[in-house]
Amino acid sequence: xxxxxxxxxxxGEEEDVDATDAVFTSLLEDSTExxxxxxxxxxxxxxxxxxxxxINTTLLDWLGLERSQVVGRMRFPDLLTVGGKLYxxxxxxxxxxxxxxxxxxxxxxxxxxxxxxxxLVTSKVKTSEAGEPLLIRTTVFDARDRRxxxxxxxxxxxxxxxxxxxxxxxRARLQxxxxxxxxxxxxxxxxxVPGLEAGSYYHTASPDLLxxxxxxxxxxxxxxxxxxxxxxxxxxxxxxxxxxxxxxxLRAAALHNADPVNALTTLNSVLHERYTSxxxxxxxxxxxxxxxxxxxxxxxxxxxxxxPSALIQRAxxxxxxxxxxxxxxxxxxxxxxxxxxxxxxxxxDTLLLYTDGLTEARIGPKRELYGEDALRAFTAAHxxxxxxxxxxxxxxxxxxxxxxLDDDTALLALGVPAALPTPASxxxx
Numbered sequence: 475x476x477x478x479x480x481x482x483x484x485x486g487e488e489e490d491v492d493a494t495d496a497v498f499t500s501l502l503e504d505s506t507e508x509x510x511x512x513x514x515x516x517x518x519x520x521x522x523x524x525x526x527x528x529i530n531t532t533l534l535d536w537l538g539l540e541r542s543q544v545v546g547r548m549r550f551p552d553l554l555t556v557g558g559k560l561y562x563x564x565x566x567x568x569x570x571x572x573x574x575x576x577x578x579x580x581x582x583x584x585x586x587x588x589x590x591x592x593x594l595v596t597s598k599v600k601t602s603e604a605g606e607p608l609l610i611r612t613t614v615f616d617a618r619d620r621r622x623x624x625x626x627x628x629x630x631x632x633x634x635x636x637x638x639x640x641x642x643x644x645r646a647r648l649q650x651x652x653x654x655x656x657x658x659x660x661x662x663x664x665x666x667v668p669g670l671e672a673g674s675y676y677h678t679a680s681p682d683l684l685x686x687x688x689x690x691x692x693x694x695x696x697x698x699x700x701x702x703x704x705x706x707x708x709x710x711x712x713x714x715x716x717x718x719x720x721x722x723x724l725r726a727a728a729l730h731n732a733d734p735v736n737a738l739t740t741l742n743s744v745l746h747e748r749y750t751s752x753x754x755x756x757x758x759x760x761x762x763x764x765x766x767x768x769x770x771x772x773x774x775x776x777x778x779x780x781x782p783s784a785l786i787q788r789a790x791x792x793x794x795x796x797x798x799x800x801x802x803x804x805x806x807x808x809x810x811x812x813x814x815x816x817x818x819x820x821x822x823d824t825l826l827l828y829t830d831g832l833t834e835a836r837i838g839p840k841r842e843l844y845g846e847d848a849l850r851a852f853t854a855a856h857x858x859x860x861x862x863x864x865x866x867x868x869x870x871x872x873x874x875x876x877x878x879l880d881d882d883t884a885l886l887a888l889g890v891p892a893a894l895p896t897p898a899s900x901x902x903x
Contacts, residue, residue, distance in 0.1 A: 516593070516614030522607050524549035524567075533614055538586025550612065555582040555590055566595075570610070574599045580617065592621040659717050664691050667699055669766060671891055673865035677831065677872050677883040685882030686713035686757070687829045688721055692728075697766050700728040702737075703827040703886045704759030704781065704804075716755045719748065720804075724761060734777035737761045738804060738812045742779070745805030756805035760784060760798075760827055764888065772819045772890050777812045779804040782830055782846065784815075785853055787864060789822025789892060793854035795846070796825075824861050824889035826853065831883030832868070835875045844875070861887035 510517060516533030520526050526544050534541060537553060551559045558581040569576050575598040585591035597612040664672045672691055679685070686706030694700050702724050706716045720741060727740035738761055749755040762776030776784065778798035787793045801813040819825060828849075835844040856867050865887050872879055 515616070518550065518612050518614070520550050520610045520612065522599075522610065524551055524610075526550060527609065536585050536591060536614075536616070537583065550610075553583050555584055558582050566597075570597055570599065574601075583614070592617040594620075659688055659714060659721065661690055665693070667691070667764070667888075668697070669770075669890065670699070670764065670772065671861045671889050673860075673862035673885075673887045675865050675869045675872075675883075675885040677869070677879070679831065679880055679882050680709075685709060686717050687831070687882045687884035688717045689827070689884050689886045690721060690725065691886070691888070692725065694728060694732050694763065698732065699764040700725075700732055700737075700762070701764065701827075701886065701888065702759060702761040703829065703884060704757050705829040705831075705884070706757040707755065709882075712755070716745070716749075716757060719744065720757055720759065724759070728761075728763075732763050734761045734763060734775055735812050735814050738777050738779045738801075739810075742804045742810050742812075743808070746808050749805065756803045758782075758830075759804050767818060770821045770890060770893065774817050774819060774825060774888075775814070776816075777801070777814045779810065779812050782828065782833060785826040785828070785850060786817065786819075787824045787826065787853050787856070787858050787889075789820060789858050791854060791858055793850050795850065819888070819890045821890050822858055822892035824858065824864055824887055826861075826864060826868075827886040827888075828868075829882070829884045831879065831881035832872065832885070834881060835872075836878035836880070837875060841878065858892075860891065861889040864889075 511531040513530060513532055516530060516536060518526055518529040518533060525546065526548050527546070529541065529544055534544065537544070551562045554562060561579075561581065566576060566579055566581075575596075577596045579595045580592065581595050582590045582592055594615040594617045595612060596615075597610050599610055600608050602608055660676060661674075664674055674689060676685075676687065686708060687704070688706070689701070689703040691699060691701045704720060706713045706720065708716075723741045723744045724737055727737040730740075731737070738759060741759065745755060745757070758779060758781035760776055760778045760781045762774055765773045765775070767773040776796075776798070778784075778801040780801050780803040781798075783795040783798050785793060785795055796815050796817055798813040798815050800811060802810040804810070817825075833844055833846050833849055836842065837844050852867075852871060853864065856864060865885055868885055872883060
């Protein structure tokens with residue numbers, strides 16, 4: 475079977491061929507002179523001193539000048555603005571003399587009607603066969619659209635930078651306001667308690683969010699002192715509102731009846747009644763009372779509502795938890811049981827309360843929970859030198875967690891100062 479290669483073209487193909495032939499014919503009719511004069515860019519040739527010897531119509535139209543005004547009468551720098559002339563003399567001309575060509579230099583020419591026209595200039599020196607420079611050929615491209623685009627980009631960049639600065643300033647103001655509000659939810663400083671030492675610390679996981687951790691220490695009567703530490707579920711303004719309500723409720727309840735279980739029961743009723751019609755709000759909390767028990771001992775009565783157990787560091791260096799099992803979250807149910815516990819703090823003992831941001835920190839390459847066992851071991855390994863020393867050690871531990879600590883953490887430590895050693899009697903003989 476043979477293939478024919480001399481098939482007749484389709485009617486549509488004949489029309490395409492005719493159109494192509496017409497385009498090529500029109501191009502062939504363009505003279506070299508017309509291509510030079512009507513080029514879409516400016517052309518000019520100058521002597522080595524810059525005197526213009528030849529210039530095309532396109533560039534003359536941009537300048538708004540006649541050929542007789544330019545050829546042999548003006549130098550290339552005369553077409554430039556003042557800034558362009560200065561750049562030509564200090565950079566353009568020396569580079570051209572040294573390298574023989576320069577490409578894509580942004581300049582401004584003095585266009586018609588006293589307008590400034592941005593252009594891109596490329597120049598090359600034509601030399602003789604002996605290498606002697608004869609003239610300079612220059613191409614001038616219209617850069618108005620490009621300049622407008624660059625100006626728009628610059629305006630956009632400046633607007634974005636201003637927006638960024640404004641955003642940073644707004645964020646700084648917000649963080650400052652949040653810090654002030656956060657401080658208002660905590661005691662400015664712990665009071666001085668006769669016969670006791672106290673220390674506290676608050677770590678804020680994010681400066682952009684209000685935390686829900688809280689604590690307080692305040693006097694009751696007959697030498698007794700009340701304390702509490704808690705953690706409200708959630709963050710932000712709503713959590714802050716619950717925190718404020720919880721603090722003032724516990725203070726008021728303690729002044730009426732300082733029994734720890736009663737104080738948490740009152741808080742449970744207030745929270746459940748306040749938030750029962752909307753989104754539930756609840757917290758965990760430990761409430762306790764300190765009372766002198768003689769012989770330098772201080773009795774601690776406390777109750778817990780769903781909060782991690784308090785940790786006791788003894789004067790002998792041991793550390794153990796004070797179990798409070800069974801206590802429910804505060805505010806979840808209209809009636810909730812709360813677990814009470816009692817212990818004595820002897821000279822050198824420290825009671826530590828903390829929120830779960832500490833024990834739920836993620837550590838190690840596997841991002842494991844730090845946990846209560848690790849906290850007890852850390853406390854036992856630290857010398858029993860009082861509440862403030864323990865708080866300082868724990869704040870360093872929190873800092874070591876880095877981004878593994880993603881929740882706020884509150885610490886409150888209460889302890890009895892260690893007894894001073896009895897000085898040896900002096901030998902008077």
